[in-house]
Structure formats: C-alpha cells, structure tokens
Amino acid sequence: MGGDTKAETKNASGEKPQNNPLSRKINKILETRLENDKDTLDALKELSTFFSDNTLRSRRNLRGEIEKRSVGISEEFVHALRDVKEAVDDIYTEVSSMNEVCVDMKHRLQATKSETRHLIHQTTSLQNQSNKLHMEEDVADAFVQNFQLTSEEVSIIKGSSRESPITQEFFATGHQKTALDVMEQMNICREAALERLYRWCQSQCRPPDPSPLLTQALAALQERPVLFNLVVDEWIVVRRGWVVRGFLDALTIGGPGGAPRPIELQAHDPLRYVGDMLAWVHQALPSEREAAQILFAKCTNMASISESVCRPLKTRIEQMIVTDQRREGRKKPVQLYKISNLLRFYHNTILQVTDAGLLVATLDELHQLSHKMFISALQSQVSHVSDRIEPPGEMLAPTPGVARTLGLLTEVVTAATIADDAQHDFKQIVSCVVDPLVNAINESASGLGAVESAVYLLNCFHQLHSTLSLLHATGEKLEMIQGQIDAQLDTLAxxxxxxxxxxxxxxxxxxxxxxxxxxxxxxxxxxxxxxxxxxxxxxxxxxxxxxxxxxxxxxxxxxxxxxxxxxxxxxxxxxxxxxxxxxxxxxxxxxxxxxxxxxxxxxxxxxxxxx
Known part of the structure; x- marks a missing residue:
C-alpha cells in the first residue's frame, strides 16, 4: 500500500506532488476554511442570489454576468452621484448668492459706519460749540445786565417828552457810569500802550538788526495810521541813508579790504563804469525788498528807499554820456549804444524787482538820453566817413571808406547782445548808416564810365547786401539794395x-x-x-x-x-x-x-x- 501510494503521487515526469503548481492550488483550496473568510462568504451569498443554474454554460458566463452586474451597480452609483452633484451645485449657487448679499451688506455697513462716524464727530463738535455759545451767551447776558441799561431805564432817562418830570427812579439808574469808567480806563491804557509801541518801533528802525518782534509790533500799530506812517517814514529815511552811503562807498572806497575795487577807478571805461554802478543798484534792491517784505508784509516801499541813489547815479551817467567828448572815431557811437542797451536792460530788470518809482523813471530817462546821443553820434560819424569816401581804384573794389562804414554798422548791431528787445532799434540804425552810404557810393561813381560805374556799384552793393544779410537786418533795406543790384546788372548786361x-x-x-x-x-x-x-x-x-x-x-x-x-x-x-x-x-x-x-x-x- 505504501509503495502504491508513493507511486500514485508521482507524475509522468517524476515530480513530487508538492512541486506541481496545480497540486499547490488544489491543496490551498482544500486547506481553506470558508467559515473564517467573511469576504468569501459574502461573495458566495451574493452569488447565490442570481446564480441558480449550475451548468457548464452558466459557469462559463459567470464572469460576464458578474461584470454586467458591476457595470449596473456603477451606473446606479453614477446616477446617484449626479443627483448629489446637482444638489451640491444648487447649494453652491445658494451659498454664492448669500455670500454676495453678505459682501454687499458688509460694504453698506462699512459706508454707513463711516458716515455715522463723521456724523457723530460733527454732532460732538456742534454740541461742544453749542455749549461754548451757551456759556458766551451767559457771559454776554451778565455783561449786558451789569453794563447796559434796560429798556425801562432808557425810557426813564430819556423821558417820554421834554416836559417829563425828574423822579427818584432817574437817579437810581446810575450804574451806567461804571461802563463809561471802564471804557475810559481801557482807552487810556490802550493809548499809552500804542504810544510806547510807537516809540519802541522808532528806536528799532535805526539799528541794522532790529528785533524780530518789530514785524508783530508794526502789524499791531497799523490800526493807528498816523503812528504807523511815522514809523514807516523813519524806517525809509534810515534805509535810504544806508543805501546812499553804501553806494558812495562802493564808488570811492570799494569793498572790505579793497575788494572789489572802487567803481570810480573804472571811469576811463564808460561801459564798465555804468555797468558796475547799475549792477550795484540791482544787487542792493533785493535785500531792501526782502527787509520791507519781512517788516511790512504787503507794504512795499522800495521805490522810496531806492530814490536815494537816483541823484548820484544820474549825475555820473549823464556826465559820462553828455560831457565826455574825448572819445572820437568809431568807438564813441558803439560805446554809447552799449551804454543805452545796458540802461535798457537794467531798467527792465529792476522794474521786475520793484514797483515803478523814481529809480525806474530815472533809468528810463537815462536810456532815452543815451539812445538819442547814440543816434546823433552815429549820424555824425557816418556823415563824416561818407563825406571822405575815396574815389574807386583801378580794381573797382569797395573803397576803405565803404569798408569802415560797414564795419561800424556791424560793430553797432553786434553790440546789442545784452538787450533782449534791441531788435526794434535795427531799422533805425540801418537807415542811419545805409541811406547816407548808398548816396555816397553813387556820388563816388558819378565820374566813371557806364561799365566801370556799374561794376563798382555792383561790388559795393554786393558787400553791403552781404553785410545786411549776416546782421539779419530789415527786409525793406535788403529789397532796396537788391533793386540797386538788379538795375546795375541790367545796365552791365x-x-x-x-x-x-x-x-x-x-x-x-x-x-x-x-x-x-x-x-x-x-x-x-x-x-x-x-x-x-x-x-x-x-x-x-x-x-x-x-x-x-x-x-x-x-x-x-x-x-x-x-x-x-x-x-x-x-x-x-x-x-x-x-x-x-x-x-x-x-x-x-x-x-x-x-x-x-x-x-x-x-x-x-x-x-x-x-x-
């Protein structure tokens, strides 16, 4: 038996049963204890609900039936989950709507809270102001009660007519004398205070560095125009003395330690001499204006202060313009024109710093005088040069006299660099030079033949036209010169x-x-x-x-x-x-x-x- 069993457990290949995979599976199934495997029992129990026919075909289709039932169960789960999702979406929509409403309510609540805060603050402020007004009303009532008469007391004092008799009540209304006494005492103290303030302001106007309280004192003194004007006049007199003393020191002494040098040392150079004087005045005005603005705020008295330098300034510039006859030749009109432009420049500049006053009027008068003297000197110089224009030479080129006159014109026009509005002078300057020059050129060519005269005039007019073009002169003169050129070209042609x-x-x-x-x-x-x-x-x-x-x-x-x-x-x-x-x-x-x-x-x- 034992030998037979061992023989039965061997397979055709001679392998032992424990090494056969099928045997292992069978042994595993046989060794399984189904009563302890709850999942397997549940699966078999569920299988018994639909697997009733245990046939070969049913067993073969079992896998498909199971998968079909799994698909059905999944579809039912999907349908159920779809309903859940739709319900969740509805809940989300409702929650979103509620959230929007809550946000809107939050914003409205914040706006209302902000408005309410401002309203509460305003209400509190009004309440405090009301309490203050009530207190002031009580004080005013007490003041009126103690220092003013009632309507009955007024009627008793005035009486209903001139024939009204004097009664005992008339003398009982005598407390109005208290108010009058108080007013009189206050007026006496006020006048004494203003008088003291006036004397103090006058004393503070004299030192170079007044007290910082002077500005406040002058503001308080403005309610007394007479006293205020006296202080202003005192301040102007003091400042004028300092300005004219500083101007004269700059003319004769110079700066500290001799730097800068005295302005009078530049008297040999009229342009620099006038420019240094005007520059000193221009530099002195801003400090005086600043002092006036600090002390008098809106009361600018610059014109009155600057009047002190008008006389010495006018005297020296007039002497430089009118009485100095030592400079001759081309230098004099050019120098006068530079001085005229310098005066115009400082006139416009100082007018922007201060109000129109005596200084501005003086500068304008000096400018008009220098411009008139410049035009006179220019006409005299051009006439002198034109009368001495040499006859044309063999080369028929412009003579030295023509070149000198054009050089004078160029030097005069190019001297107008400091004045921004000097362009309107060009027309008058060009007329003063060009018209006499053209006449002199025509006269000098009168003794030549037709061809020589035309060539000479064309050379002269070409040089004159070129000069005027470079100087950006008026188009009227350029057209006149071009007409002369065209006429001579026609003759020569x-x-x-x-x-x-x-x-x-x-x-x-x-x-x-x-x-x-x-x-x-x-x-x-x-x-x-x-x-x-x-x-x-x-x-x-x-x-x-x-x-x-x-x-x-x-x-x-x-x-x-x-x-x-x-x-x-x-x-x-x-x-x-x-x-x-x-x-x-x-x-x-x-x-x-x-x-x-x-x-x-x-x-x-x-x-x-x-x-």
Whole structure:
C-alpha cells in the first residue's frame, strides 16, 4: 500500500506532488476554511442570489454576468452621484448668492459706519460749540445786565417828552457810569500802550538788526495810521541813508579790504563804469525788498528807499554820456549804444524787482538820453566817413571808406547782445548808416564810365547786401539794395550784349532781324550771304571761347553769381538773335540759296554750346 501510494503521487515526469503548481492550488483550496473568510462568504451569498443554474454554460458566463452586474451597480452609483452633484451645485449657487448679499451688506455697513462716524464727530463738535455759545451767551447776558441799561431805564432817562418830570427812579439808574469808567480806563491804557509801541518801533528802525518782534509790533500799530506812517517814514529815511552811503562807498572806497575795487577807478571805461554802478543798484534792491517784505508784509516801499541813489547815479551817467567828448572815431557811437542797451536792460530788470518809482523813471530817462546821443553820434560819424569816401581804384573794389562804414554798422548791431528787445532799434540804425552810404557810393561813381560805374556799384552793393544779410537786418533795406543790384546788372548786361553783338558782326543785321522787311532780306547789303558767313565764322570763335568776348571789367566783379548772370543773359540774347536769323535764312521768301551752308548749326545746338 505504501509503495502504491508513493507511486500514485508521482507524475509522468517524476515530480513530487508538492512541486506541481496545480497540486499547490488544489491543496490551498482544500486547506481553506470558508467559515473564517467573511469576504468569501459574502461573495458566495451574493452569488447565490442570481446564480441558480449550475451548468457548464452558466459557469462559463459567470464572469460576464458578474461584470454586467458591476457595470449596473456603477451606473446606479453614477446616477446617484449626479443627483448629489446637482444638489451640491444648487447649494453652491445658494451659498454664492448669500455670500454676495453678505459682501454687499458688509460694504453698506462699512459706508454707513463711516458716515455715522463723521456724523457723530460733527454732532460732538456742534454740541461742544453749542455749549461754548451757551456759556458766551451767559457771559454776554451778565455783561449786558451789569453794563447796559434796560429798556425801562432808557425810557426813564430819556423821558417820554421834554416836559417829563425828574423822579427818584432817574437817579437810581446810575450804574451806567461804571461802563463809561471802564471804557475810559481801557482807552487810556490802550493809548499809552500804542504810544510806547510807537516809540519802541522808532528806536528799532535805526539799528541794522532790529528785533524780530518789530514785524508783530508794526502789524499791531497799523490800526493807528498816523503812528504807523511815522514809523514807516523813519524806517525809509534810515534805509535810504544806508543805501546812499553804501553806494558812495562802493564808488570811492570799494569793498572790505579793497575788494572789489572802487567803481570810480573804472571811469576811463564808460561801459564798465555804468555797468558796475547799475549792477550795484540791482544787487542792493533785493535785500531792501526782502527787509520791507519781512517788516511790512504787503507794504512795499522800495521805490522810496531806492530814490536815494537816483541823484548820484544820474549825475555820473549823464556826465559820462553828455560831457565826455574825448572819445572820437568809431568807438564813441558803439560805446554809447552799449551804454543805452545796458540802461535798457537794467531798467527792465529792476522794474521786475520793484514797483515803478523814481529809480525806474530815472533809468528810463537815462536810456532815452543815451539812445538819442547814440543816434546823433552815429549820424555824425557816418556823415563824416561818407563825406571822405575815396574815389574807386583801378580794381573797382569797395573803397576803405565803404569798408569802415560797414564795419561800424556791424560793430553797432553786434553790440546789442545784452538787450533782449534791441531788435526794434535795427531799422533805425540801418537807415542811419545805409541811406547816407548808398548816396555816397553813387556820388563816388558819378565820374566813371557806364561799365566801370556799374561794376563798382555792383561790388559795393554786393558787400553791403552781404553785410545786411549776416546782421539779419530789415527786409525793406535788403529789397532796396537788391533793386540797386538788379538795375546795375541790367545796365552791365546791355553793355555786354551790345559788345558781343558788335564783335560777332550781328549788330548791323540786328534791326532787320528783329523787324524783317517785306522784301527779300538777301538783297539787303547788311544781310548778304557773305556777311552771314562772316558772322557764322566769328560766332564759331565765340562758341569756342565765350569768355574772350566778355567785357574786361566784368572780371573785376567780386561776386561769381554776377558773372554767371551776365554770361547767362549774354548767351540767351545771342541764342535769341541766332534763332531769328536762322528762321529768316531758311525762309524761302528771303531768297537765300543753300541756307544750310550759311548757318549749319541749328538754334538748339548753339544754345547747348553757350550753356
């Protein structure tokens, strides 16, 4: 038996049962205790609810049935979960709506709380103010009761008529005398205080560094205009003394230790002398203005204070402008114009610092005087130079007198750098210089021939036009000079064209070319074929070297533009004459035989060669 059992436990391959996987599974199933496996029991119990037919087919379909039931259960779970989700979404919507309402209520509550806080604060403030007013009312009532008469007492004192009798009640109303006594005592104390304050303010106006309380004292003293004006006058007198003393020290002594040097040492240089004086005044005004603003607030008395320097300033500047006759030549008008611009500059600058007063009026008067003297000196200088303009030389260039006059104009105009509004002077300055200069140039050219005169005038007017253009002068004078240039160019062009026409032999033919007769022109001695052939020969020479027939004096022109203009006008005139002659020669009515041999070039070729 034992041998048979061992033989049965062996398989065909000779393996032992414990090593066979199937045997292990079977042994595991046999060894399983189902009564202890609750999950397995529950699964079998659930399986018994739908697995009733234990057949081979049912066992094969068991897995599919289980999966189908699992899918059904999952679908039921999904349906149930969808209902839960929809319910949760509804709850979320409701909660969101409630949250929005709560937020809105929170904001409204905060706004209401803020408004209520302001209202409570305002109510508290009004309550405090009301309590204060009630207290003031009680004080006022007590004051009225003690220091004013009632209506009955007033009627007793005044009486109903003049014939009303005096009664005992009339003398009982005597407490009004207390109010009058109090008022009189207060007025006496007030007047004494103001008098003391006035004397103290006067004493504080004299030292350089007054007490800081002076500003407050002057504000309190303003209710007494008489006393206040006396203090202001005292302060002005003191400040004027300091200003004029400082100005005179700057003129004669200079600064501490000799730096800066005394202004009077610059008297030999009028521009610097006047500029230093005006600069000192301009520097002194802001400190005085600041002192006035500190002490008098809105009461600016700068004009009165600055009056002290007007007399010494005016005396010295007038002496510098009027009585100094030592500077001659070009320097004097230029110096006067610089001084005039300097005075105008400081007049406008000081007017921005202080109100219009005697100082501003003095500066304006000095400016008008210096400008008038400048115009007079400029006219005298230009007249002196114009009367001495030299005759033109062989080169027909502008003479030294013209150059000196233009140099004077340039120096005067460029001196107006310090004055912003000096541009309106240019028209008058340019007229004072240009008009006499143009007349002098025309007079100096009167003894020359037509060509020499035109070349000389063109050179002079070219230099004058160039100078005015650089100085940004008025357009009116530039147009006048340009008109003079155009007139002289016309004169020179006519002379040039006439000379070229005579040189090429077309002058004799010109009247017949411009106004052809009705008879054949070939029979005219001036227009015979031989004459035209000679003209064509000379014209070929002119086309080869146009400059050789130009007037010699045109080479003396300073402007290359003028020379090009003359060449262009000459070329246009010769081209026009040639075109007319070419049309006449090729016209059969004029009887020229073989016109192509007489004038082989067409007008366009001649125009191209001359251009």
């Amino acid at each position: 006519q002379e040039q064209i006439s000379g070229v026409c005579h040189s090429v032999g077309v002058a004799s033919m010109y009247p017949f070319i411009t106004n052809p007769p009705t008879t054949p022109l070939s029979q005219n001695p001036a227009c015979q074929p031989l004459v035209i052939q000679a003209f064509m020969s000379k014209l070929d020479g002119f086309l080869a070297a146009p400059d050789h027939l130009m007037l010699p004096h045109t080479r003396l022109l300073l402007s290359s533009n003028f020379r090009r203009t003359l060449q262009q006008r000459t070329a246009e005139a010769i081209t026009s004459v040639y075109a007319k002659l070419h049309a006449i020669v090729h016209d059969p009515n004029h009887g020229y035989s073989d016109p192509s041999s007489l004038l082989p070039r067409d007008p366009d070729t001649v125009k191209t060669l001359l251009s």
